[in-house]
Amino acid sequence: MKKVMVGMSGGVDSSVAAMLLREQGYDVMGVTLKLFGDEDIAEAEKEGKTCCALSDVMDARSVAMRLGFEHLVFNFKDCFRENVMKQFADSYLCGRTPNPCIECNRHVKFDKMLRRAQELGYDFIATGHYAAIEYDENTGRWLLKRPADRSKDQTYVLYSLTQEQLSHTLFPLGTLEKSQVRELAEKAGLVNSNKPDSQDICFVPDGDYAGFIRRFTGKDSPCGKFVDVEGKVLGEHKGIINYTVGQRKHLGISLGKPAYVVRKDVETNTVTVGDEADLYTKSLIADDFNLISAAELEAPMRVTAKTRYSQKEQPATVSYLGNGEYLVEFDEPQRAVTSGQAVVLYDGDTVVGGGTIIRAME
16 A cells, blocks of 8 residues: 655645545555744734644644544754745845745755655655646656646646656645535535635735844845936835835835836845836746756747746747756746746646746846
8 A cells, every 4th residue: 555645734625635545545644844933933823824823733633533544743844944934035135036835845845745754654745736747658757737727726836846756746636626625625524624725925924024034034124215217216215125026005105106116126225116017028037947847958949937826827938048047038028027936837738847037138
């Protein structure tokens, strides 16, 4: 009997994933990952929405008891603090806008948890992500594919999975709609069948990124100048960490017309604002790339690409520039392409790969 370790957040998706694997004959163990120190949880729990709250652990344990398998809690807080929380804060201080869910998947769920599972003799890990994995016998590569429920597609935050990780990972919800998942949970009498989905960054549930960065690093972001696209000084900003490309609200500046953050420059401590038209660019450079469907990109390739989780994929061409950098050229200009975010490439339903955006090109 194959053994699988299921990451259980306390939510309905991971609970149903564990239930389905149990029904398919796997030897299942559920694990909940402790990702925060006590001081971090106290801050996050003020909002009542963190995935590390005691109630979430109890929900996961309740499901495991009802379904008849063991449940453990693993303390991964040091790994999470270093590779997710610190990376998030450092990126903002450097003027970038990171996606911590990608780093959590890269370093915690599909690296540290997989290694722990293998140390304990498990064949696979599994999560409640909406995605699918297939093996391509023609190429000998494992593929990451979009799920049946396109509205819940999470492949954007999974592009960093390696061939080794994909070969030892199961995504039981890949063929299901979210509504079916909730129906299965309700029919099974699971305590979290109607539990709302989490929406925010788990360690910043109040959405105050700047406040988190100040508490976490002990550093403040100094005030500087707002400038227009020509470099003319327009006023004073409250610190670069308070802004992101594309932002319009809460700028604290009045120009008599809508103004958007177009660029941030840490070296000069300036925030450039402009019209919405100034947000559009046709190409970008990305590095830290992970290719999934192919071992290398030998020639320019037609793909669809997205630069934000919620964005619809857009037609583009990707080329390898050397030195680990890739050029993505869109057919049509894209809005608010932001350094630090990911660009993820698709060939139909298959994830080609993805990387971290270094900069948008004019």
